[in-house]
Amino acid sequence: MKLAVVGGGSTYTPELIDGFARLRDTLPVSELVLIDPATERLELIGGLARRIFARQGHPGRITTTSDLDSGVAGADAVLLQLRVGGQAARLQDETWPLECGCVGQETTGAGGLAKALRTVPVVLDIAERVRRASPDAWIIDFTNPVGIVTRALLQAGHKAVGLCNVAIGFQRKFAALLDVAPAQIHLDHVGLNHLTWELGVRLGGPDGEDVLPRLLAEHGGSVAADIQLPPVLLERLGVVPSYYLRYFYAHDEVVRELATKPSRAAEVAAMEKELLALYGDPALDEKPQLLAKRGGAFYSEAAVDLAAALLGGGDPTVQVVNTYNNGTLPFLPDDAVVEVQALVGADGPVPLAAPRLDPLYAGLTAHVTAYEDLALDAALRGGRDRVSKALLAHPLVGRFELAEGLTDRLLAHNKEHLPWA
Numbered sequence: 001m002k003l004a005v006v007g008g009g010s011t012y013t014p015e016l017i018d019g020f021a022r023l024r025d026t027l028p029v030s031e032l033v034l035i036d037p038a039t040e041r042l043e044l045i046g047g048l049a050r051r052i053f054a055r056q057g058h059p060g061r062i063t064t065t066s067d068l069d070s071g072v073a074g075a076d077a078v079l080l081q082l083r084v085g086g087q088a089a090r091l092q093d094e095t096w097p098l099e100c101g102c103v104g105q106e107t108t109g110a111g112g113l114a115k116a117l118r119t120v121p122v123v124l125d126i127a128e129r130v131r132r133a134s135p136d137a138w139i140i141d142f143t144n145p146v147g148i149v150t151r152a153l154l155q156a157g158h159k160a161v162g163l164c165n166v167a168i169g170f171q172r173k174f175a176a177l178l179d180v181a182p183a184q185i186h187l188d189h190v191g192l193n194h195l196t197w198e199l200g201v202r203l204g205g206p207d208g209e210d211v212l213p214r215l216l217a218e219h220g221g222s223v224a225a226d227i228q229l230p231p232v233l234l235e236r237l238g239v240v241p242s243y244y245l246r247y248f249y250a251h252d253e254v255v256r257e258l259a260t261k262p263s264r265a266a267e268v269a270a271m272e273k274e275l276l277a278l279y280g281d282p283a284l285d286e287k288p289q290l291l292a293k294r295g296g297a298f299y300s301e302a303a304v305d306l307a308a309a310l311l312g313g314g315d316p317t318v319q320v321v322n323t324y325n326n327g328t329l330p331f332l333p334d335d336a337v338v339e340v341q342a343l344v345g346a347d348g349p350v351p352l353a354a355p356r357l358d359p360l361y362a363g364l365t366a367h368v369t370a371y372e373d374l375a376l377d378a379a380l381r382g383g384r385d386r387v388s389k390a391l392l393a394h395p396l397v398g399r400f401e402l403a404e405g406l407t408d409r410l411l412a413h414n415k416e417h418l419p420w421a
Contacts (some may be wrong), residue, residue, distance in 0.1 A: 001029050002076040006126055007082035008064065011294060012274045014287040016079070020301020021056035027308045029060045036069040042066065044279045051285035055245060068126065073133040075306050080126065080149075081142045084118040085417055087272065091265035094258070098412040103254050104263070107194050107218070109396045110406040112374050113387070116148045117410075119415040121150050121239050127158045129365045132374040138310045138348075140254075140303065141322075143209025143389025144283045147193035148372050150322045151337040152379065161349055164193055165212040165305055166242050168298040173226065177219045178211065186341070189320050190354045191361065192328070193339045194244040195368050197237075199355045206318065206341070206352065213238070216235035248364065251396060263285055270293065310342040313347060316345030323349045331362055336369050367395045382409065382420035 003020075005013065013034065020029055020413040034049065035387065036042040039384045048063035053060060063069045072078050078183060083090065093111030094104040096384055123143060128139055134404050139160040150162030167189045175182040186208060188200030202208035203216055216223070216234055224231040227243045229250065243277045247254055278288045302319075318341055325336040332338065342349035355363065371393040378386035391403040391410075411421045 001027070002031040002075045003029050003074045003307065004031070004033040004035055004078045005152045006035050006068065006072070006078060006080050009036030009038040010081055011045075011291070012081060012299065013045050014052065014279070015291055015294075016081075016300045016303060017052050017062075019304050021052050021058045023030075023301070023304045024056075024058050024060070025191065027304045027312070028361055029058075032062045033071045033075070034061055034062065035066070036068050039294070041276065044276055047282070048279045048284060051282075052287070052291055053416070062146070065231075068391070069133055071128055072092070072137070075130070075134045075137045075140045076311050077140055078130050078134070079140045079303060079307075080123060081144060082119075082122070083128075083143075084115075084122050085414075087265050087269045089115075089118065089414075091263055091269070091418070092413045093283075094265050094303040095262040096413055097406060098255065098259055099409065100405050101255060102402070102406065103247050103251055103396060104258055105247060108393060109411060110243060112145050113390055113394070114410050114414055115249055116375050117379050117387070118414060119143060119149060120376065121151045124152055124156055126411045127156065127160070129154055131158065131311050138307075140306055140310075142299065143234045143301070145193065146322050146344075148164045148379070149336045151335070151372065152376055154324060155335070155376075156335065158205055159348065161310070161344075162193065162308060162337065162339070163299075163302055164320075164322065165198060165297060165299045165302055166194070166244075167320035167339075170198055170240065172298055174215060177215060177222065178203075186318070188341075188355050190340055190357060191242075191338070191365055192372070193322050193337070193369055194242065195247075196242045196246075196339055196367060197357075197361055198240040199357075203367045203403065215376055216240075239341075239361075248396065268345050296391045306344065309345065310348070313346060316343045316350075318342070318352065319344050321350075323351060326351065328352075328354050329357065329362075329365065331357075331402070332369055336372075364395065367393075371395070376411060382418065384421075387411065 001096045042064045049062050064134040090106050091115050093106045097104040097110040124230050128184045146162040153160035172187045175185045191219045200210040201212040220231050236341045321342050325332045325338045326334050340351050375391035378390050390408040415421050
């Protein structure tokens with residue numbers, strides 16, 4: 001089995017390598033190719049990756065290349081984890097929206113739109129090259145904004161599934177609080193990428209006992225602290241929102257915080273320098289503890305499970321993925337991309353029946369889906385007016401003068417990545 005990782009020079013990659021090494025019985029990788037134009041970083045991470053495999057006794061071969069076409073040739077699956085513009089572009093996404101009193105974040109709001117505009121054309125070009133080199137390969141997208149990027153891939157006819165680590169993070173958290181194995185936790189996880197709610201926490205499977213009320217009663221304070229929302233909000237909702245709902249439920253508070261502390265991009269950039277220094281140590285043969293602070297917790301386990309289900313040839317398994325709605329949420333178009341539990345096998349994901357969404361959540365989900373429609377149109381066709389319309393449709397913007405000001409700033413900070421601008 002050959003896997004390729006586009007963006008293999010990311011400091012995330014050792015997390016992925018660690019999962020491949022530990023879970024080799026689940027996903028027997030014989031060849032792993034790390035692909036990245038940043039050759040110096042790539043060699044550092046490739047060396048560490050080989051040492052991790054060697055320490056774990058993994059027999060697979062790891063190679064590195066900056067040549068995308070040769071790297072993906074013959075691959076069974078291609079994982080996308082790229083960041084167009086790097087941390088410098090992320091820093092801009094997190095900064096200029098604050099000038100307009102809006103949250104500065106790389107996947108939500110105006111910053112998220114900027115990232116989508118930069119990313120979608122690049123990902124579609126990569127996907128076309130994958131299709132030519134390996135027509136049967138699955139594309140697993142971890143590149144944000146995952147919902148918009150996955151929809152672009154699916155609409156272009158690619159064999160693609162979107163992946164996020166929010167659900168597996170909640171699964172691990174809840175399992176620890178309840179003192180059960182993670183496999184015993186099934187989440188009623190419903191919504192869009194970075195806009196989801198845990199409507200139920202079931203023991204043993206989709207039809208198991210819902211222990212969410214007990215979880216909130218006994219551990220609500222801990223859960224609320226993790227997602228940085230007030231415990232009283234969780235009590236009132238009776239569900240667990242993802243951390244990203246904080247940008248909606250506590251927008252003004254978040255804006256004040258972001259205006260008075262270093263950006264996450266600056267923190268990550270500093271962390272990456274330290275990580276790359278560690279990766280260059282020839283004695284290091286495991287992922288360093290610092291990597292846990294980088295983000296992407298449990299990404300490797302989720303990626304292994306998804307790739308194994310798509311490629312393993314066994315019985316389909318239930319996993320949280322991003323895929324076409326196809327009636328799962330009846331108030332959304334079939335071609336919207338939702339993040340829900342699905343039965344995943346060699347033919348791809350088939351969403352399970354989702355619990356009914358209360359209007360409180362359904363309304364916001366429909367609103368953000370409408371924004372994503374317009375965001376994808378702007379990413380595919382360009383144009384200032386399309387950008388402005390997408391921002392006007394976003395629930396965190398929604399005002400004409402504000403949308404206009406954000407549009408001007410977005411285009412000014414992204415000219416090098418948007419030829420039409």
